[in-house]
Amino acid sequence: MSYETYFQNKREQHLDELKQFLTIPSVSALSEHKKDMIDAAKWVAAKLETAGLEKVEIIPTGGHPIVYAEHIQAPGKPTVLVYGHYDVQPVDPLHLWETPPFEPSIRDGKLYARGATDDKGQLFLHVKAIEALLDQENKLPVNVKFCIEGEEEISSPNLPAFMKDNADKLAADVVLISDTSLLAKGKPAISTGLRGLCSLEVTIATANTDLHSGTFGGGVPNALHALVSLLASLHDGQGRVAIDGFYEGVPELSSDMREEFLKQDHDDEQLRANLGLEALYGEEGYSFVERTGARPTLELNGVYGGFQGEGTKTVIPKEAHAKITCRLVGDQDPARILDRIAAHLESHVMPGARLVIKRGEQARAFNMDPSHPMLQKAADAYEQVYGTRALFTKDGGSIPIVETFSRILQAPVVMMGFGLPDENLHAPNEHFNLDNFDKGLLTIVAFLKQL
Incomplete structure (x- = not known):
């Protein structure tokens, strides 16, 4: 059975499971949700076990727990460490939500709920991709580890110390993260830098x-x-x-990097109009995407x-x-x-x-050389599924733990995002486009098989 057919047959089941995950109000910033944080960690651990992962642990920290799992049965093959987070942002202002933030609903091909795109929906893709590989082939093409935290939305206060104390446990050839977005619908992107x-x-x-x-x-x-x-x-x-x-x-922008920015084909004038501005503003000599991504x-x-x-x-x-x-x-x-x-x-x-x-x-900022073989394979996987090769971008936002992974584990970080820029992460009516839910599963499978 092809993976396309497999995921089509499992789609309703997978979406029902994701909805269960999204009903858990795992807001890490609010102490009143401490029990919900534990429930979310237990939910993730249970799904990792069901998927076929081994040595599944819920590890206490000074704050919210870390979930760890592994499947190390591919001797001589690369080891992939998948990182994600099960915590979500607060939901305020509640009155601006069209449907309750922890009562997931599907409208117009989009799944609405707090955490749908940041990051429960994207994390869920990795769990189900691993489950599919084991179900279809009874083995994985690579070794896999999962490190899932519950404090990303509060700047990961406990994960860096855990990483230092468990560097051998977490050692990998590549860190794989899905917590970013495509450039636009049908235009995949791989972030090679975070400010x-x-x-x-x-x-x-x-x-x-x-x-x-x-x-x-x-x-x-x-x-x-x-x-x-x-x-x-x-x-x-x-x-x-x-x-x-x-x-x-x-660093000064290289000609190659400026060429990558040009490929984004960003419409500055349309952005100005959409925002109701008389003019854009910023450092002279740089385009909007350069100012917001690399300066x-x-x-x-x-x-x-x-x-x-x-x-x-x-x-x-x-x-x-x-x-x-x-x-x-x-x-x-x-x-x-x-x-x-x-x-x-x-x-x-x-x-x-x-x-x-x-x-x-x-x-600190995070930077990766886009010519790295792991990033090139990720771009190939996007092309295989989306029909267009991913562009290499630099994102203006900050995910501090990405630089920490790169530095402590001395491993390349591949940021394969499947969200879209307009999915209201951190805002009311957060949602995840289900077209990218479908394509994301196939892209992750393709990437792991290519490794």
Whole structure:
């Protein structure tokens, strides 16, 4: 029986099973869902056992458990470590969901539920692909390990230590992850880069109390004025970050990489119109996809202070705040970037204002050479199923654990995503296009057989 026929015959059963998985409200960020997290880990472990995996374990951590399984019966063949996560984002705002987020429903060829595309649906594909190979051939073409966590949506606080302590257990020739998307319908992509991340919160403090602007205005520092002036100094007129040393470790785009970006055939004008913008904005000399995939950024995510209510309150606020994140590329060191931002802010703060900086997340960028044989085989597998070869892209988002896998296990990471960019991951009405559910199963089987 062909794999196409096998999966067609099993489709309704597989979708029913996935719906069961999606009913579990495994929201890792909320303590009220701790039992749901355990239930989700048990569900994954049970499905791995049913699929034919061995040595299935639910491993406790300081937070939510890790599920491990393996099938090591192909001597001399490569070992593939499949990574995914069973936790999901919170569902707020609930009133914007057309159907309840943990009551999966299919509409217009799309499966709607929280976690449908990020990442339960995509993880499920790997379990069923392995099950199909064992059912059809009574063996796997490669050795396989699974490492499934429940904390990806909260920056994987416990997985790096687990990886270091269990590097031999997790050792593999390639790490396989499906937690990204195609470029567009029918246009597969393999991400060869994810930007790193660092964040900070800035507080400007002036007087020991808010002051009347009639009595004190023009004679004392205003925290909002000081903050706005400080934030304005972070970029120059050409869209570059104006912090000394910020671009250290940023590679210049090669002609080959720029050619890959051009192949995406991105319509900047259509994007501008869709977003209702008068113009796009960014670092001069780079296209939109280059700016968002291969260049570093510094963005303001929140600026607040002073009176926020209805009407007027003539107050000079005693403090003002800003939240800042940077996306990093190449060899940029997030700790050094935060040092340089702090030095810049301290040297530019207005007289009479005090600066307080609270540092947040730190993650390095991930990069892979698209010529690596594992990535080339993945592109071949997409072509076999989708009829068009995957393009190699660099994604603007950050999945910090990907760089950690690459560094600790010293293995190439192949990111074979089957979502679409408009599937509302992290937002209301998250969904998974079932055309890519079907093709994803076949593509994973093709990739494992090619290895």
